[in-house]
Amino acid sequence: MADVKYTPMKNNPNFMVDNTKKQEEIKFTIEISKNKSYDSEYVEIIPAKSPQFSNIAVIFAGDVHDGAVGTNAVKDEKTLEFVRKTANCIYVPGGDVFNSVISPDQDRHADKYGLQHAIDKKHYQFEKILDKIPFVIDGNHDGQNGSRWVASGMSPAKHLADSLNITHIKYGALLQLTLPSSDYKREPKTINLFMFHCAGKTSGTAKSVDNTFKMAMAQLQELKIVPDAIFGGHFHSNSNGLFPTDVYVYNKSGKLVGIKRKDVIVVSDSTLQEKSDYALAAGYPPTESNVYINNIRVVKNPYYNASTKNTQYEYMVEMTRIPMFRQNSDEYTDEAKEYMKNYQEPEHLREEVRREYQNISYEEATKKLKEAVDDFKSARFLFDETENVSTQTFTETKTESLDANAHIDDDVNSNDGM
Amino acid sequence: MAQRKNQTPSKGQEVIDKFIRESGEDFTSDLRNNVNWATGEEVKDLKKPTTQDYFDATKSRTTSPISDETIIIEENQKALNLIFRNQLNIRDMGNPLYGEEDKSFKKNLTININKANPNENKVCVVYGGDLLGTEWELKRLNNAKIISQSTLQELKSVATDVMGADKVDDMHSPTEVRKALFFALGEKVKVLKRDIKFALAHNIDVYLLNGAQEEKINKYFKVDVLGTIVKDINNPRLHLIKGVNTIVNVAKITKGNNRRYSTIGFLTNNSLSKAREGQQSVNAVKLNSGANSADVVFVTNTNVAGKKGPRTYYVSGESTYITIAQKKFPVLSPKHYNCFSIRMPKSHELTVIEGHNMPPIYQLEKDVYDEFKRQQYIKEQIKENIENELNSITSKTKSADPVKTVQYFKNKYIRLNSEVVKPTNVDIMPNIEIVDDEKESSTKNTTNEQANLETNNPSEDFGSDM
Numbered sequence: 062m063a064d065v066k067y068t069p070m071k072n073n074p075n076f077m078v079d080n081t082k083k084q085e086e087i088k089f090t091i092e093i094s095k096n097k098s099y100d101s102e103y104v105e106i107i108p109a110k111s112p113q114f115s116n117i118a119v120i121f122a123g124d125v126h127d128g129a130v131g132t133n134a135v136k137d138e139k140t141l142e143f144v145r146k147t148a149n150c151i152y153v154p155g156g157d158v159f160n161s162v163i164s165p166d167q168d169r170h171a172d173k174y175g176l177q178h179a180i181d182k183k184h185y186q187f188e189k190i191l192d193k194i195p196f197v198i199d200g201n202h203d204g205q206n207g208s209r210w211v212a213s214g215m216s217p218a219k220h221l222a223d224s225l226n227i228t229h230i231k232y233g234a235l236l237q238l239t240l241p242s243s244d245y246k247r248e249p250k251t252i253n254l255f256m257f258h259c260a261g262k263t264s265g266t267a268k269s270v271d272n273t274f275k276m277a278m279a280q281l282q283e284l285k286i287v288p289d290a291i292f293g294g295h296f297h298s299n300s301n302g303l304f305p306t307d308v309y310v311y312n313k314s315g316k317l318v319g320i321k322r323k324d325v326i327v328v329s330d331s332t333l334q335e336k337s338d339y340a341l342a343a344g345y346p347p348t349e350s351n352v353y354i355n356n357i358r359v360v361k362n363p364y365y366n367a368s369t370k371n372t373q374y375e376y377m378v379e380m381t382r383i384p385m386f387r388q389n390s391d392e393y394t395d396e397a398k399e400y401m402k403n404y405q406e407p408e409h410l411r412e413e414v415r416r417e418y419q420n421i422s423y424e425e426a427t428k429k430l431k432e433a434v435d436d437f438k439s440a441r442f443l444f445d446e447t448e449n450v451s452t453q454t455f456t457e458t459k460t461e462s463l464d465a466n467a468h469i470d471d472d473v474n475s476n477d478g479m
Numbered sequence: 480m481a482q483r484k485n486q487t488p489s490k491g492q493e494v495i496d497k498f499i500r501e502s503g504e505d506f507t508s509d510l511r512n513n514v515n516w517a518t519g520e521e522v523k524d525l526k527k528p529t530t531q532d533y534f535d536a537t538k539s540r541t542t543s544p545i546s547d548e549t550i551i552i553e554e555n556q557k558a559l560n561l562i563f564r565n566q567l568n569i570r571d572m573g574n575p576l577y578g579e580e581d582k583s584f585k586k587n588l589t590i591n592i593n594k595a596n597p598n599e600n601k602v603c604v605v606y607g608g609d610l611l612g613t614e615w616e617l618k619r620l621n622n623a624k625i626i627s628q629s630t631l632q633e634l635k636s637v638a639t640d641v642m643g644a645d646k647v648d649d650m651h652s653p654t655e656v657r658k659a660l661f662f663a664l665g666e667k668v669k670v671l672k673r674d675i676k677f678a679l680a681h682n683i684d685v686y687l688l689n690g691a692q693e694e695k696i697n698k699y700f701k702v703d704v705l706g707t708i709v710k711d712i713n714n715p716r717l718h719l720i721k722g723v724n725t726i727v728n729v730a731k732i733t734k735g736n737n738r739r740y741s742t743i744g745f746l747t748n749n750s751l752s753k754a755r756e757g758q759q760s761v762n763a764v765k766l767n768s769g770a771n772s773a774d775v776v777f778v779t780n781t782n783v784a785g786k787k788g789p790r791t792y793y794v795s796g797e798s799t800y801i802t803i804a805q806k807k808f809p810v811l812s813p814k815h816y817n818c819f820s821i822r823m824p825k826s827h828e829l830t831v832i833e834g835h836n837m838p839p840i841y842q843l844e845k846d847v848y849d850e851f852k853r854q855q856y857i858k859e860q861i862k863e864n865i866e867n868e869l870n871s872i873t874s875k876t877k878s879a880d881p882v883k884t885v886q887y888f889k890n891k892y893i894r895l896n897s898e899v900v901k902p903t904n905v906d907i908m909p910n911i912e913i914v915d916d917e918k919e920s921s922t923k924n925t926t927n928e929q930a931n932l933e934t935n936n937p938s939e940d941f942g943s944d945m
Contacts, residue, residue, distance in 0.1 A: 113844045113847050113848045113851075114844050114848070115841065115844065116838050116839075116840075116841075148845070148848055148852075243839075264758065265758045265761065265762075266761070266787055266788055267757035267758040267760070267761040267783065267785075267787045268757065268758035270757050270785060270787075271757045271758060299786070299789065300785065300786050300787050300788070301785045301786050301833075302757055302783060302784060302785030302786075302787075302813075303783075303784040303785055303795060303813035303814070303815065303816050304813065305810075305811040305812070305813050305814070322811060324813055324814055324815055327785075349789055356834075356838045358838065363583060363586050363587040363590050364577075364578050364583045364587065364814075365583075366581055366583060368580075368581045369581060369583070377815075379815075379834070380833075380834070381832060381833065381834030381835070381836075381837075381838050382786075382832065382833040382834065383832050383834075383837070384830060384831070384832075387824065387828065387830065388828050388830075394822075394824070394830050395822065395824060395830070396822065396830060396832060396837055399837060400837070400838075403840040403845075404840070404845065406852070407848075407849045407852050407853070410849065410852060410853045410856055411856045414853060414856040414857050414860050415856075415860055418857060418860040418861060418864065419860065419864070421864075426857075426860075426861050426864065427861070430854070430857050430858075430861070
């Protein structure tokens with residue numbers, strides 16, 4: 062606390078005034094006013110990398126509504142088991158993780174158990190997959206700015222994120238993921254995935270995708286970035302769409318020199334809340350819940366060539382959506398099982414290592430480990446065509462965004478424009 | 480075409496003759512049986528139709544939604560992979576085929592077929608309607624622009640390839656050729672046949688469906704234009720699925736020659752001149768095409784692409800722009816949502832993967848990941864070993880200084896960690912005394928290496944680097 066500084070009062074110098082407190086308050090207010098993270102629809106940029114895998118499975122789990130009547134907890138648990146067992150998986154709680162209702166006169170969203178139980182349960186479940194959750198997003202049911210919590214200034218989603226030491230996202234997050242391209246070059250490419258909960262009402266399944274696209278582009282306008290994919294929830298619609306978008310290309314001086322085409326993938330994801338009193342009262346039919354494995358990779362654009370290089374990107378994002386559960390069932394699809402097997406976490410190695418290293422001395426263990434590391438390092442260069450495939454050196458290599466390939470002139474810098 | 484007697488051909492007649500000639504005899508032979516094309520003399524002789532004529536005409540309008548075709552997935556084939564090609568709009572100038580000039584559409588099709596893996600799966604290319612465009616009508620010829628080109632230019636480009644540039648420069652007799660910028664049905668059908676043959680050359684099945692454009696052509700010329708193409712090409716792998724709101728049976732052969740059945744629906748005739756955004760297009764489809772109760776429904780020839788219902792997929796088209804009313808600003812049509820991989824775990828249950836196939840797995844990536852995970856487990860195990868060793872020693876020692884003991888093991892641990900990640904300098908081993916029950920021993924390490932090494936901060940927690 063700063064030392065109190067008394068100064069004589071203006072009208073009567075015999076009276077002293079404590080100006081310190083006022084100065085502190087003014088300073089604090091100015092800081093807050095300048096801080097953009099308090100603004101509505103603030104987008105946080107989260108860089109990430111995938112050093113080994115050129116295919117990443119993104120599971121956007123919006124609208125789990127844990128604790129709510131009608132939520133399929135079996136599918137929720139199986140989804141988390143899939144994430145735990147799959148090495149290249151990213152799991153994003155996309156808002157409305159909880160169903161909490163704070164005021165009794167809200168819409169009829171009944172709960173099976175209370176919020177504290179739901180938070181404890183999710184904490185226990187997420188602890189096992191902490192290395193695969195980049196952030197937790199607020200929703201309208203569990204976020205500080207949702208209608209249910211705004212008066213309290215609290216956020217159950219933030220509480221969960223903080224307790225697990227995970228980044229908390231209030232509005233939207235732009236995940237800038239760098240991964241090797243799927244062709245033989247395996248050049249690191251950076252793609253932009255925008256994730257948020259979305260808001261508002263919709264009049265149909267297809268409309269929810271349109272609304273998700275519009276809201277996302279509005280939020281990204283300030284950053285002047287056109288994302289490769291947008292993930293949103295809130296509408297429980299289980300639908301998606303493609304939106305061809307113009308991306309403006311500027312040269313280094315800022316002159317507009319061309320327009321490129323990007324097909325933005327928009328996903329308005331499903332929910333695990335199949336039936337609810339709210340939906341029943343509103344006349345909506347029961348939703349068939351499902352979770353999708355969004356396999357993302359960077360591939361060469363077949364429409365790119367010498368004559369189209371000014372209007373097309375050389376590389377593009379290819380998303381393959383694989384349903385995790387069979388129709389009207391809690392069983393995994395055969396495809397989900399196959400995916401999990403292909404990218405299985407090597408948990409069997411833990412037991413092997415334990416058997417091999419448990420009862421040997423420190424010196425012997427160190428020697429063995431050093432031999433294994435040296436052996437691996439020498440072997441790696443026998444197979445790789447480039448030196449880019451490694452974890453240790455990956456961050457040191459020069460990475461390019463997909464847009465950086467799109468040069469019209471040598472001195473042109475491409476820039477995503479809106 | 481019957482001419483009026485003792486009359487020279489008029490300007491209108493010349494245009495009609497050109498239209499018929501360029502559209503092709505196969506499609507125009509029945510045009511003469513249209514009142515619109517008859518002369519005054521012929522119309523005078525025409526009688527009124529009877530009630531039976533009426534019934535015969537109305538019967539031909541109704542079609543069953545169930546297609547005669549059945550798509551069969553053999554026992555050794557894992558999935559049915561569909562690659563759609565619709566909204567080709569062949570030779571339409573208002574909304575051309577995307578990527579035709581640089582042949583990138585062919586490259587795209589070949590890549591899609593290869594990714595779908597015909598060795599393991601049943602791969603089918605589905606021409607989902609709106610293939611022949613809208614600019615084949617007589618009024619288009621009437622309004623066609625006349626362009627003039629010098630033949631010298633055309634001849635020169637051919638001659639240069641054959642004779643060489645030096646000889647071509649001697650040619651001095653330019654003549655002018657005038658062309659009507661109009662592509663009749665005959666030309667469009669020729670291009671479509673080439674496209675279909677290119678797809679068939681990959682040794683896969685090809686299915687043709689009618690869209691709104693084909694329906695209009697069929698009605699105008701009173702022919703089945705796609706049926707004619709199937710007959711001309713005459714390939715057993717080429718099939719025609721009739722109808723614009725149709726359901727096709729799909730059979731999967733399992734062990735013991737048993738069969739599972741499911742249904743796939745196609746909606747191909749959707750009136751969309753004003754519909755732009757997703758919901759508008761979906762509403763237009765419901766209004767114009769009705770419902771389809773197949774297990775999975777594919778809707779082609781709309782202005783959107785994506786999954787718009789529990790089991791309804793709106794397929795992207797090959798045209799450059801979406802179909803909207805004229806005089807509106809052209810909007811690009813979405814691409815890359817035209818490949819689907821369908822599996823049938825049981826009858827009337829289809830798993831649809833939105834994409835070519837299950838994504839490929841690169842074993843080297845997995846091996847590299849497994850090795851780094853192994854190293855991580857080794858580090859954890861060694862940490863556990865050291866902790867156990869520390870616990871065991873401190874429980875046995877009586878007079879050892881605990882601070883120095885901790886310091887010793889911490890240094891040991893940091894040394895291990897640094898060797899695994901990056902080789903660095905070896906740490907100091909401080910002077911300590913360790914006494915156990917059996918033997919008292921003391922070690923002192925005063926080598927020269929110690930003088931150059933870093934010291935560690937005793938205040939750090941043991942094992943905090945992991």
